[in-house]
Amino acid sequence: MTKPVPDPPIESTTPLAEAIQAEDLAKNREAIKRALDFYLSPQPAKPRQPSTMFLINPGIDTETLLAHAYESLASASVMASNFANELNGLQRSSALAIQQIIMLAELAVNRALDRVDPQT
Known part of the structure; x- marks a missing residue:
């Protein structure tokens, strides 16, 4: 059986294209890491500071x-x-x-x- 279409040509990349692709991969990895850190390891919430206008004594049982x-x-x-x-x-x-x-x-x-x- 013969193939009607020849094999696709081997892509030759230039050093500039490889550098751009590597930079894009690094940016993607950084963005993924930030997203995962945001959702899976959130910053601890700052303790809420109550208003001092009406303050209940913290020692009350x-x-x-x-x-x-x-x-x-x-x-x-x-x-x-x-x-x-x-x-x-x-x-x-x-x-x-x-x-x-x-x-x-x-x-x-x-x-x-x-x-x-x-x-x-």
Whole structure:
């Protein structure tokens, strides 16, 4: 069987073309390394600096923080309920939905308080 097309000619490259190709490969490798480092070895996040306008004492124990959060949520629930009583229709429904979300947060905080200091 004969081949209808001869073998492709052997490509001869010039030193300039080889240098350009080597430079392109080096740039590609560098870009790949930067991308992998970015996604697989990210820089550690800088610690968040809290605002000093309202600062909670870092030495306060978790139980005290949870108790305060529970009391704040209970107050917000009462305020939302009182506000909902003044409204009608869709606005009342929205205010009651906000109150329900606050109550769910209260339940979560209450459960966390139970885990911190179980009452047996």
